[in-house]
Amino acid sequence: MSLTIRELVFAYPGQPAVLTIEELRVEAGQMVAITGPSGSGKTTLLQLIGGLLHPQQGGVEGGPPFESIRWVFQTPTILGRRTVLDNLLLGLHQRRWDQSRADLAAGQALVATGMDQLADRPAGSLSGGEIQRLQIARALVGRPSLVLADEPTGQLDRTNTERVVASLAALRTSDSTVIVATHDPLVADACHRRFELRNGVAVEV
Amino acid sequence: MWRLSVVIKEIGANLIAERWRAVVIAVITAAATTSVVATELDQVRRAVAADAELKSAGRYVYVAWTEGADTPVNPTRCLALRHNQAVLAAGGYTHGGPVSVAKAPGELFGARMMVGDMPALLAPHNPPSPGQVYISQTAAARVGLADGRTVLLGGGLGNARVSVVDMSARVPDPGPWVWIPAAPGEKLDECWVEVVPAADQVAQPAITAWLSQGERTVIVTRFLAEDPLRTDPVTVFAARSTRYAWAASGVIVGVVVWLIIWFRRSEMALYRTVGSSRGQTTLIFVLPYMALMVVGTLGGLLLGIYIHGLGAEPTATSLVAARTSLVAASRQSFLTLSIGILIALGGTLLTLGGSIAGHIRNRL
Numbered sequence: 001m002s003l004t005i006r007e008l009v010f011a012y013p014g015q016p017a018v019l020t021i022e023e024l025r026v027e028a029g030q031m032v033a034i035t036g037p038s039g040s041g042k043t044t045l046l047q048l049i050g051g052l053l054h055p056q057q058g059g060v061e062g063g064p065p066f067e068s069i070r071w072v073f074q075t076p077t078i079l080g081r082r083t084v085l086d087n088l089l090l091g092l093h094q095r096r097w098d099q100s101r102a103d104l105a106a107g108q109a110l111v112a113t114g115m116d117q118l119a120d121r122p123a124g125s126l127s128g129g130e131i132q133r134l135q136i137a138r139a140l141v142g143r144p145s146l147v148l149a150d151e152p153t154g155q156l157d158r159t160n161t162e163r164v165v166a167s168l169a170a171l172r173t174s175d176s177t178v179i180v181a182t183h184d185p186l187v188a189d190a191c192h193r194r195f196e197l198r199n200g201v202a203v204e205v
Numbered sequence: 206m207w208r209l210s211v212v213i214k215e216i217g218a219n220l221i222a223e224r225w226r227a228v229v230i231a232v233i234t235a236a237a238t239t240s241v242v243a244t245e246l247d248q249v250r251r252a253v254a255a256d257a258e259l260k261s262a263g264r265y266v267y268v269a270w271t272e273g274a275d276t277p278v279n280p281t282r283c284l285a286l287r288h289n290q291a292v293l294a295a296g297g298y299t300h301g302g303p304v305s306v307a308k309a310p311g312e313l314f315g316a317r318m319m320v321g322d323m324p325a326l327l328a329p330h331n332p333p334s335p336g337q338v339y340i341s342q343t344a345a346a347r348v349g350l351a352d353g354r355t356v357l358l359g360g361g362l363g364n365a366r367v368s369v370v371d372m373s374a375r376v377p378d379p380g381p382w383v384w385i386p387a388a389p390g391e392k393l394d395e396c397w398v399e400v401v402p403a404a405d406q407v408a409q410p411a412i413t414a415w416l417s418q419g420e421r422t423v424i425v426t427r428f429l430a431e432d433p434l435r436t437d438p439v440t441v442f443a444a445r446s447t448r449y450a451w452a453a454s455g456v457i458v459g460v461v462v463w464l465i466i467w468f469r470r471s472e473m474a475l476y477r478t479v480g481s482s483r484g485q486t487t488l489i490f491v492l493p494y495m496a497l498m499v500v501g502t503l504g505g506l507l508l509g510i511y512i513h514g515l516g517a518e519p520t521a522t523s524l525v526a527a528r529t530s531l532v533a534a535s536r537q538s539f540l541t542l543s544i545g546i547l548i549a550l551g552g553t554l555l556t557l558g559g560s561i562a563g564h565i566r567n568r569l
Binding site (some may be wrong): 036047050052067070071073075076077078079080081082085090095096106122150205 | 208225565
């Protein structure tokens with residue numbers, strides 16, 4: 001699934017425009033990094049792509065329906081007392097997958113993110129890096145059309161950042177289109193393309 | 206939207222995973238209910254016991270008399286009050302001459318010729334055994350008379366079987382009287398009437414009007430003198446400081462459950478992002494806790510009853526107290542539960558309020 005952001009202008013109420021993007025096209029299956037300093041509008045752009053915010057002008061063409069988007073949150077968002085495997089299966093229940101198919105997909109996602117040894121651990125007992133990898137695995141497991149990840153390494157040290165980047169590689173090779181908002185060069189380097197937000201304008205670097 | 210089977214499966218899985226929180230909710234609900242129930246049981250029993258004691262002392266008894274000896278109370282009208290549904294007992298007496306007891310030379314008693322329900326009015330809880338004359342325990346002890354004995358009485362009364370009566374509940378100082386059953390005569394010095402509690406407010410004017418026929422001017426007073434220091438148990442119970450304990454307990458339980466759910470709001474956001482609707486998410490989080498609150502309430506009710514007990518002696522008073530207490534405690538437990546559930550449910554809906562976009566934005 002490819003998507004195009006065209007002639008998009010967005011401003012928060014009573015403030016000057018945060019984003020002014022002429023055109024930004026992301027091809028199907030690509031993993032794209034959105035970089036820029038804090039406050040440059042990275043998270044805002046993800047919210048616009050995900051349909052959580054609505055621009056004053058222009059828009060996102062070709063974006064999937066909301067149900068087909070999976071999110072990797074900056075803040076740990078897990079079922080802490082359920083197992084890692086339960087957390088992965090949660091995203092599959094509403095799709096009416098049978099148990100064996102769901103188990104197989106969850107197993108593949110766990111192996112791809114290096115979490116296969118932790119499948120039966122309560123998610124609440126994981127470290128910060130492991131939780132981010134769990135969120136990436138959860139984004140992988142349902143083969144969504146679009147994955148939106150917001151600062152997946154924002155609160156991690158170097159070692160854990162490297163592990164998460166290795167997990168992101170699994171997203172990179174999936175069929176899903178992935179857009180990652182980050183200020184971490186390691187994450188940006190793991191992507192196919194990189195756009196930097198400068199004064200609200202997206203520039204490919 | 207999720208299928209119902211998925212929602213039910215999630216409720217079960219969450220309940221197992223969150224079992225310690227579940228235990229906390231059940232225990233807090235049970236503890237709150239137990240404290241409400243035990244307090245209520247105690248208050249109800251105290252009120253019923255105090256009311257029974259007052260009733261036994263003659264709270265609902267009225268005494269009618271006249272000032273002029275030439276216009277005495279009409280005995281026929283006094284006894285006719287017994288046919289009124291609001292009257293529990295009615296009877297009266299006239300003063301007779303002095304009576305001596307052969308067994309106790311030198312002791313003089315006054316005769317009181319009684320009609321109607323006077324034995325029951327004198328000793329409401331210990332009806333005397335049938336006798337030819339009645340004498341109080343105090344007087345009998347002083348002259349050494351035993352219940353059932355036949356003694357020779359002076360004053361032309363001859364031999365008579367004595368019934369010793371415990372009058373202490375209503376007549377603390379019964380005096381040297383011998384109460385003698387008699388046929389209704391021309392007059393009564395006093396007419397005693399005990400009414401049902403529901404008729405208490407209207408009893409005094411009604412009895413006065415009934416007995417004050419013709420030229421008589423009958424004065425009707427309460428048997429128990431007005432005592433400004435005496436408190437009405439029913440009024441005391443109605444004004445008890447713990448009467449809103451059910452609301453306080455319900456608020457505590459509801460807020461605790463809400464807080465537990467509030468700390469799981471990131472999980473709620475997660476459910477919303479994977480397709481669960483607001484209603485389904487509410488069900489997943491609140492339904493198991495509601496069930497635990499019901500279990501806790503039932504457990505707390507039973508525990509409160511067990512701890513406090515319902516009355517060791519199967520007397521009429523304790524049985525009334527037990528029945529009243531059970532009804533009151535059950536009602537308060539239900540109210541506590543209702544308040545708790547309303548707050549927990551309202552809090553959850555408030556936590557889940559706003560759009561799904563808002564929930565996701567909060568995680569980004």
